[in-house]
Amino acid sequence: MQIERREFLSALALAGAAVFSGNPLLAATAPKKEKLGIALVGLGYYSTDLLAPALQMTQKCYLAGIVTGTPSKAEAWKTKYNIPDKNIYNYQNFDQIADNPDIDVVYVVLPPSMHREYVVRAAKAGKHVFCEKPMAPSVADCEAMIKACNSSKVKLAIGYRCQHDPNIQAIMKLAKEPKFGKVKMVTSAAGYFDARTDHWKQKKALGGGVMGDMGVYALQGARLATGEEPISVFAQASTTRPQIYKEVEETMMFMLDFPSGAKASCQTSFGINMNYLRVNYEKGWARLEPQSGYNGNKGSMSDGTLIEFAIKNQQAKQMDEDCDAILQGSDLLVPGEEGLRDIRVVEAIYKSAASGKVVKI
Amino acid sequence: MQIERREFLSALALAGAAVFSGNPLLAATAPKKEKLGIALVGLGYYSTDLLAPALQMTQKCYLAGIVTGTPSKAEAWKTKYNIPDKNIYNYQNFDQIADNPDIDVVYVVLPPSMHREYVVRAAKAGKHVFCEKPMAPSVADCEAMIKACNSSKVKLAIGYRCQHDPNIQAIMKLAKEPKFGKVKMVTSAAGYFDARTDHWKQKKALGGGVMGDMGVYALQGARLATGEEPISVFAQASTTRPQIYKEVEETMMFMLDFPSGAKASCQTSFGINMNYLRVNYEKGWARLEPQSGYNGNKGSMSDGTLIEFAIKNQQAKQMDEDCDAILQGSDLLVPGEEGLRDIRVVEAIYKSAASGKVVKI
CATH class of the missing domain: 3.30.360.10 (Dihydrodipicolinate Reductase; domain 2)
Structure with missing residues (x-):
């Protein structure tokens, strides 16, 4: 039942995502966002010192949510960046992100061995995905990630700033x-x-x-x-x-x-x-x-x-350009x-x- | 008979060379040169455009002679650089250079495959030798060249300007x-x-x-x-x-x-x-x-x-420093x-x- 519910929600989210992919039919049915909400998955050095500060400068996106396995980090980020509780996830409830209209893009900033799993899960949740480099440890992983995003009709950008x-x-x-x-x-x-x-x-x-x-x-x-x-x-x-x-x-x-x-x-x-x-x-x-x-x-x-x-700011430019491509339905610079x-x-x-x-x- | 004469002359030349290697005993018996006479062997581009002009700037050496297989080149160089006929050799009479007190150093500027032969012949003629890079096509060639110069007690410098x-x-x-x-x-x-x-x-x-x-x-x-x-x-x-x-x-x-x-x-x-x-x-x-x-x-x-x-001038500095080392009996920079x-x-x-x-x- 859980799976069915998730798939249903995922389909809903997909419909929403399609708006930003430039589907003119769907675009008429939902208000067009001006800024995409990004959830950072993994709050290590790169998220903390580079991406979060960059997201204070972006025009096309903002820091909407976080995914972390460390409660103390969740608390600190919540305070620092004014993130609502409903946009804070851990690795257990991550898939529920599918239900969250605040989150348009999931940015996977985990160690490379975890990229495939979280990119595929994000795609299944109907979210566009940004994935840090290296994309994954193997060609097979990369192909699976591309396939998952294609199947879910979400965009996949690699964080090649x-x-x-x-x-x-x-x-x-x-x-x-x-x-x-x-x-x-x-x-x-x-x-x-x-x-x-x-x-x-x-x-x-x-x-x-x-x-x-x-x-x-x-x-x-x-x-x-x-x-x-x-x-x-x-x-x-x-x-x-x-x-x-x-x-x-x-x-x-x-x-x-x-x-x-x-x-x-x-x-x-x-x-x-x-x-x-x-x-x-x-x-x-x-x-x-x-x-x-x-x-x-x-x-x-x-x-x-x-x-x-x-x-x-390099990371701000990267995320703005990638989000703009999603909003415009144009090609990503680094798919x-x-x-x-x-x-x-x-x-x-x-x-x-x-x-x-x-x-x- | 020819060989014996050459060996005799070679030994004489060696004695002369020893003066410039700083042998104090022999130094007393011969006037110390202030400038060494260099003979260029092979009058291709590098000799023509680089070494000969550099030898117009050197303090410790001068263009004393040439070795060439092309009579027209011999004629042109003779006129241009005022080289006496007795200091002009070809590849047949090259070994007679042993008899020539004007020539202290033979500078081998031939294609690499010919380096070994002419370095060894120059050493046997009792002349110090400068050899263009690459030293030779093989390690065996290089070892033979070093050995020949050591045996003849002449110096061997590589033209690493x-x-x-x-x-x-x-x-x-x-x-x-x-x-x-x-x-x-x-x-x-x-x-x-x-x-x-x-x-x-x-x-x-x-x-x-x-x-x-x-x-x-x-x-x-x-x-x-x-x-x-x-x-x-x-x-x-x-x-x-x-x-x-x-x-x-x-x-x-x-x-x-x-x-x-x-x-x-x-x-x-x-x-x-x-x-x-x-x-x-x-x-x-x-x-x-x-x-x-x-x-x-x-x-x-x-x-x-x-x-x-x-x-x-790089080549002038190289030849001056190498000739100075020979004159002083000190170590060559690039042996x-x-x-x-x-x-x-x-x-x-x-x-x-x-x-x-x-x-x-």
Whole structure:
């Protein structure tokens, strides 16, 4: 009975969601929202220090609810952000979010191993879903998440804030409008020294490992700069702190081949502070440093062009643009399919690192 | 009889050479030269456009002679640089250089496959030897060259002009005096688009291939920045112009592991304009761009330090410093052993590229 009720409510919610997907027929039957209500699932560092503050600046969405397993966190957030009790969920009653018209979007900010479950549950609850990167530990997970959102006719966006940053967009543009000719060589690095010794990023079961975490920035640098998908990869995993990085790699170095002949050398590490992107074209170069900072990404091109777009808040821009796409019924900038593209490469990288051989993708 | 005469003359020349090696006993018996006479062997682009002009600026040496197989070149150089006929050799009468007191140093600027033969012949003629990079196609060649120079008690310097450049020296210093802590990650690239279609650099038998040519700069960047010798390597060779790069690679990408745990990603190509060195330390970074240009190498460090030493002429500085070391009897900055270190890695790189596997060094 419970399930039936949930499915019924889910269908109702779906109808509501369809309004924001731009269905003109349904749009006539419900008032169009100006701002979408977002519920953050998982109140760790990223939600606390980045997303919640960003949601105080957004125009197209606001912090409507939270999902947390820690009562003390619920209490603190409730007070700080004036969140009504009815919009506060835990992992047991999460699915009841389907009944809540205040919540339009569920933003999954949990460790990667939990992304699939909560994205699928959110989709089944009829909510649009934002999912933090890495999308999930496996291609199979990503495909299931995309399928669930398609089946429920809800949108799925990956939290790749960088793709909303005009600085990396300037590099992406050089692949599409080749001012300096074809891309020949990319160097892309993203890492930081993580002093923590007992964090989910160090646990395999939770989807840890640097490759999914900072590694996807290094990978995105190469994919976005070339505008292509790699066709083969060679990778080497290593660690300098085996007592901490027992289950997952601390550092991953990988080389990518692209169909055009472009090549990339990428590095990512939880042991090294580094963050840059360097692209050599037939007739010039472009670079960003940092390439994937929370702010201050900037760079230059060989013709003297400076890349230094200032944005108020990266996460606010990302959530506003994604919510605007939902409200307008237009395409998302970074849909689930884009997260899947990365995880396809990440799987190949792990396969190469384990085998010591080049892996075709 | 010919051989005996040559050996005798060689021994005489050796005695002369010993003066400049700082043998106090012999020094008393011969006037000490203020400037060493250099003979360039091979009058291609590098001798013509770089070394000969540099030798017009040197204080410790001068262009004393030439060795060429092309009579028209001999004539042109003779006129341009006022070289006496007796100091002009061809490849047949080269060994008679042993009899010529004007020539103190033979600078071998031939294709790499010919380095061993001419370095050994020059050493046997009792002359100090400068040898262009790459030292030789194989470790065995390098060892034979070092042995020949040791046996003849002459000095052997490799033409690594960059190691005489205070810009790369600033990076080398950070390995020895670790202002930013230990080296963690190096990215090192050196390449240019070579439009030539029928050059020795494209022929295997002449020691062509980008790895020995520009690749040693990329490799040196990593070795000099870490101050260490790599212990393992993975490499991938490729070409985008198979009709030109039939016998040798156009591009080589390689990754190095160093004993300290430092890692390097290196790229070299005859198809890509790129030249930079990037070093990430525990607590900062340093970069050079270009790292191995003939001039204008410059960069910066994370603490704001600029690296921009202006030098009048790189090749002049190199030859002057090497000749000064010979005159003073002090150690050469870049002896044959340093060239050998690179070729040891280059051999491993080719082995890895051929096998598709990591190669231990």
